[in-house]
Amino acid sequence: MSDALTNRIAQVFNEPGCATNTAKSEVSRKTGCTKQLTPGAAAGGCAFDGAMIALQPIVDVAHLVHAPLACAGNGWDNRSAASSGAETYRLGLTTDLTELDIVMGQGEKKLFRAIHEVIEAHHPAAVFVYATCVSALIGDDIGAVCKAASAKWGTPCIPVDVPGFVGSKNLGNKLGAEALFDHVIGTLEPETTTPYDINIIGDFNLSGELWQVKPLLDRLGIRILGSVSGDARYRQVAMAHRARVTMLVCSKAFVTLARKLEERWGIPYFEGSFYGISDTSDALRRICGLLIERGAPAELALRCEALIAEEEARARAALEPYRPRVEGRRVLLYTGGHKSWSVVSALMELGMEVVGTSMRKATENDRERVVQIMGDDSHMYENMAPREMYTMLRDAGADVLLSGGRSQFVALKALVPWVDVNQEKHEAYAGYMGMVDLVRAIDLALNNPMWADLRSPAPWDAPLATGAVLPAPQGACPITHIAAHPGQLPAALARPLAVASGSATDFEDC
Amino acid sequence: MARLVTARHAVSTNPLKSSAPLGAALAYLGIEGSVPLLHGAQGCTAFGMVHLVRHFKEAVPLQTTAMNEVTTILGGAEQIEEAIENIRKRAQPRFIGIASTALAETRGEDVAGELREILARRRDFDATRVVYAATPDFDGGLQDGWAKAVEAIVSALVPATQQRDPDLRQVTLLCGSHLTPAEIEELVRMVRAFGLEPLVLPDLSGSLDGHVSGNWSGTSLGGTPVDRIALAARSVCTLAIGEQMRGAARIIEDRAMVPAQVFPALTGLKPVDGFVRALMEMSGTPEPPPSIRRDRARLMDAMLDAHFFTGGLRVAIAADPDLMFGLGTALAAMGAEIVAAVTTSQHSPVIGQMPCETVILGDLGDFERAARVGDAQILITHSHGRHAAHALHLPLLRVGFPVFDRIGAQDACRLGYRGSRAFLYEIANAVQAIHHRPRPEDFGATPPPEEFSHVPHSAPC
Numbered sequence: 001m002s003d004a005l006t007n008r009i010a011q012v013f014n015e016p017g018c019a020t021n022t023a024k025s026e027v028s029r030k031t032g033c034t035k036q037l038t039p040g041a042a043a044g045g046c047a048f049d050g051a052m053i054a055l056q057p058i059v060d061v062a063h064l065v066h067a068p069l070a071c072a073g074n075g076w077d078n079r080s081a082a083s084s085g086a087e088t089y090r091l092g093l094t095t096d097l098t099e100l101d102i103v104m105g106q107g108e109k110k111l112f113r114a115i116h117e118v119i120e121a122h123h124p125a126a127v128f129v130y131a132t133c134v135s136a137l138i139g140d141d142i143g144a145v146c147k148a149a150s151a152k153w154g155t156p157c158i159p160v161d162v163p164g165f166v167g168s169k170n171l172g173n174k175l176g177a178e179a180l181f182d183h184v185i186g187t188l189e190p191e192t193t194t195p196y197d198i199n200i201i202g203d204f205n206l207s208g209e210l211w212q213v214k215p216l217l218d219r220l221g222i223r224i225l226g227s228v229s230g231d232a233r234y235r236q237v238a239m240a241h242r243a244r245v246t247m248l249v250c251s252k253a254f255v256t257l258a259r260k261l262e263e264r265w266g267i268p269y270f271e272g273s274f275y276g277i278s279d280t281s282d283a284l285r286r287i288c289g290l291l292i293e294r295g296a297p298a299e300l301a302l303r304c305e306a307l308i309a310e311e312e313a314r315a316r317a318a319l320e321p322y323r324p325r326v327e328g329r330r331v332l333l334y335t336g337g338h339k340s341w342s343v344v345s346a347l348m349e350l351g352m353e354v355v356g357t358s359m360r361k362a363t364e365n366d367r368e369r370v371v372q373i374m375g376d377d378s379h380m381y382e383n384m385a386p387r388e389m390y391t392m393l394r395d396a397g398a399d400v401l402l403s404g405g406r407s408q409f410v411a412l413k414a415l416v417p418w419v420d421v422n423q424e425k426h427e428a429y430a431g432y433m434g435m436v437d438l439v440r441a442i443d444l445a446l447n448n449p450m451w452a453d454l455r456s457p458a459p460w461d462a463p464l465a466t467g468a469v470l471p472a473p474q475g476a477c478p479i480t481h482i483a484a485h486p487g488q489l490p491a492a493l494a495r496p497l498a499v500a501s502g503s504a505t506d507f508e509d510c
Numbered sequence: 511m512a513r514l515v516t517a518r519h520a521v522s523t524n525p526l527k528s529s530a531p532l533g534a535a536l537a538y539l540g541i542e543g544s545v546p547l548l549h550g551a552q553g554c555t556a557f558g559m560v561h562l563v564r565h566f567k568e569a570v571p572l573q574t575t576a577m578n579e580v581t582t583i584l585g586g587a588e589q590i591e592e593a594i595e596n597i598r599k600r601a602q603p604r605f606i607g608i609a610s611t612a613l614a615e616t617r618g619e620d621v622a623g624e625l626r627e628i629l630a631r632r633r634d635f636d637a638t639r640v641v642y643a644a645t646p647d648f649d650g651g652l653q654d655g656w657a658k659a660v661e662a663i664v665s666a667l668v669p670a671t672q673q674r675d676p677d678l679r680q681v682t683l684l685c686g687s688h689l690t691p692a693e694i695e696e697l698v699r700m701v702r703a704f705g706l707e708p709l710v711l712p713d714l715s716g717s718l719d720g721h722v723s724g725n726w727s728g729t730s731l732g733g734t735p736v737d738r739i740a741l742a743a744r745s746v747c748t749l750a751i752g753e754q755m756r757g758a759a760r761i762i763e764d765r766a767m768v769p770a771q772v773f774p775a776l777t778g779l780k781p782v783d784g785f786v787r788a789l790m791e792m793s794g795t796p797e798p799p800p801s802i803r804r805d806r807a808r809l810m811d812a813m814l815d816a817h818f819f820t821g822g823l824r825v826a827i828a829a830d831p832d833l834m835f836g837l838g839t840a841l842a843a844m845g846a847e848i849v850a851a852v853t854t855s856q857h858s859p860v861i862g863q864m865p866c867e868t869v870i871l872g873d874l875g876d877f878e879r880a881a882r883v884g885d886a887q888i889l890i891t892h893s894h895g896r897h898a899a900h901a902l903h904l905p906l907l908r909v910g911f912p913v914f915d916r917i918g919a920q921d922a923c924r925l926g927y928r929g930s931r932a933f934l935y936e937i938a939n940a941v942q943a944i945h946h947r948p949r950p951e952d953f954g955a956t957p958p959p960e961e962f963s964h965v966p967h968s969a970p971c
Binding site: 121 | 519520521522523524525527528529531532547550551552553554555556557558560561563564567568569573574575576577578579581582589590592593594595596597600611612613616617646647648649651722723725726727728873874894914
């Protein structure tokens with residue numbers, strides 16, 4: 001690993017914007033916040049995976065993975081980040097390094113040619129080149145190749161130096177964001193700016209969630225100038241430095257980027273979420289408040305409050321019909337971070353009982369909010385082993401599990417309804433109406449008549465009442481006229497059937 | 511017949527192949543009570559696991575040695591030992607199958623040697639059989655990884671014998687990576703119909719068939735019992751399904767003198783006839799069971815019904831070599847023309863026998879181009895082919911791995927008399943689903959002049 005990368009990792013882990021980090025002692029801060037992975041008991045993606053997740057939603061960019069097959073081949077086309085325009089980002093592009101490439105040291109040359117081919121074939125706004133374990137190990141300098149390629153063909157080629165072995169998905173998110181800060185943001189100027197320009201960082205527009213929120217922003221006249229990276233264009237990212245305010249959606253991974261935008265370009269940021277009704281309102285208030293501080297007219301706040309009042313009332317009215325269908329049902333929530341408390345409060349409002357919520361990836365702030373909402377921390381837990389969760393669900397410890405795909409089959413095999421609330425999901429649950437969609441999904445899962453059938457006993461679960469003995473067969477079959485006496489073949493079958501009279505060819509009407 | 515051409519480009523657009531370690535992991539999942547372990551960074555496992563889960567819609571136990579930057583430089587033997595220890599603690603597996611990745615192989619680790627040393631030292635691991643296959647991502651695809659894993663399993667677990675002590679009623683069924691759980695079941699049914707008892711290896715039909723089991727396990731559920739693998743030495747014969755299984759069959763032959771027969775494909779009348787003939791000879795059954803006879807008669811009828819649609823049908827197919835060969839030859843035997851064939855690995859003799867002029871070693875980008883040039887009427891490949899299908903407006907038959915945008919991939923059966931019949935129906939129905947009413951323009955004719963056309967008008971009041 002290059003010194004540059006080592007320094008970069010040390011630097012992203014020393015994050016003053018991160019509450020967890022600032023609370024640490026000087027010594028433990030130096031060791032960074034990456035957890036040592038346990039061989040044989042690790043789960044989750046690598047740094048490369050994280051960078052890809054962070055950057056791939058930039059839709060008009062070609063994402064080229066410099067690696068042997070597995071990195072791109074096993075992972076392309078597996079997320080539902082939506083695009084309103086270009087489809088370039090959906091292509092699975094890799095240099096597919098072979099044994100010969102590696103042994104002969106042809107990696108850099110192949111990469112250079114690959115970049116050329118990609119530009120020729122797809123005319124992308126930019127090419128993002130991802131280094132991986134093998135290309136890092138053989139010492140390919142993707143930075144130099146990208147520089148040469150940018151100079152030669154005029155399309156920006158951005159190196160993203162994230163070999164998987166450096167750490168987890170979270171670190172990859174950070175390193176991906178760093179690449180944007182170093183090479184993209186601030187390289188282009190918007191034609192016009194308005195006092196209503198914002199950045200949204202950390203939303204990937206999965207299944208179109210950004211679009212569930214965008215109508216609200218549209219009505220307030222707020223423009224998404226920079227997006228990292230939901231439905232983003234390359235130019236939008238390059239112009240992000242001209243926004244007035246940054247909203248940080250997935251705080252853990254991207255806080256460094258938001259802080260740097262504030263330090264270098266003076267753009268204030270706040271952490272917020274679009275999951276749940278109260279959170280959506282809070283987020284809108286914060287956006288408008290900060291915009292006004294940065295010079296937007298004060299009447300924005302009034303318009304914002306009017307919108308919130310209208311939308312909240314609409315959402316609550318839309319939720320009400322579901323109340324009798326979900327009231328009193330027990331939910332187990334197994335997600336990470338900010339999703340926990342905002343969704344918890346909305347579900348509890350509908351009379352659902354939250355029997356547990358995981359606090360993986362959650363900040364101190366998140367914890368406080370959960371305690372505030374649920375009264376104490378007895379329902380918070382860190383991790384739950386699949387077997388433990390299976391036992392709990394099977395023993396009817398909860399009526400429905402809300403989680404990511406990883407625990408999907410734990411619930412289903414325990415015959416417990418499951419609703420996908422993680423990033424790989426195919427439904428959008430953001431904003432006011434997203435909450436309605438989520439409750440609708442919970443209702444559909446919970447109240448499907450299938451569950452009762454599935455849980456009912458199998459025919460052999462109860463003993464037979466009487467040891468009835470079948471009578472011996474009698475008579476003959478009404479169709480074949482074969483008598484019920486084994487061993488004797490009826491005369492009709494012993495001889496060949498007679499051929500019907502008439503011509504052998506006259507059965508076809510022609 | 512066919513010539514293999516390697517696509518000449520530096521960038522692979524929309525990969526066709528899945529990686530070799532993934533194939534090895536899948537093979538290991540066909541052993542009962544197993545946990546596959548990939549020796550590499552944790553992402554190698556995470557991507558692979560997501561891939562498997564999307565296809566099978568099942569939780570898949572898959573673990574990683576989680577190599578980091580230190581072990582990447584200094585070597586990962588300790589990671590392997592620690593991983594085995596942790597997996598044993600958490601899941602009590604009877605079998606751990608290790609597959610290396612590009613990361614471990616690029617650094618040039620002697621995993622086999624290290625593992626020998628670990629297992630000799632750690633006698634507390636004895637209750638778990640540990641097998642290792644070298645499967646760098648940069649060489650071959652899923653099929654090659656699968657074959658290497660099965661070779662590693664039989665090398666480690668089938669005992670070398672000096673004397674034959676055959677069980678005349680037992681045959682070993684070595685299943686290639688292209689077989690679905692339903693197809694393994696169909697083969698088992700056929701073998702049993704002749705009074706023979708199959709020893710299936712690896713057996714996904716019990717582990718990844720999709721069932722509710724009533725308890726949760728950190729290992730594979732079902733599959734070939736570890737203790738039974740040694741019995742392959744006593745089988746009367748090894749039946750290798752897929753050319754890729756020839757290597758493993760040879761190893762059993764060398765170690766235990768069990769004669770082997772390889773069936774590269776079992777889709778279509780003639781290939782299945784060959785298989786049935788072999789079963790008849792092996793079991794000494796001059797008359798096949800009535801069910802087999804009836805299934806053959808029904809396949810014949812399906813061929814009669816389907817040939818109207820398959821005759822002259824221009825097919826583009828992209829798959830691992832054995833699957834491509836099996837389905838490609840079956841369609842060619844039905845009069846179809848293979849206008850584009852793309853495959854994932856150069857390591858297979860069946861490529862040369864494909865009923866077409868060239869087979870491209872390439873990706874789905876090549877597939878789309880070749881299908882366009884060849885004016886294909888139907889596409890056959892895995893789910894990622896949806897992009898090509900969308901671009902070319904052609905029906906796509908999803909076969910192989912991964913199939914993630916349809917459910918029930920494990921239940922598709924396209925071999926044996928029954929499966930071939932179903933396959934022909936699938937093809938014929940996909941063709942019929944392309945609805946096209948004849949228009950004069952199709953034939954260069956002009957439509958009747960405008961003046962004859964009735965102009966609708968509302969009734970006068």
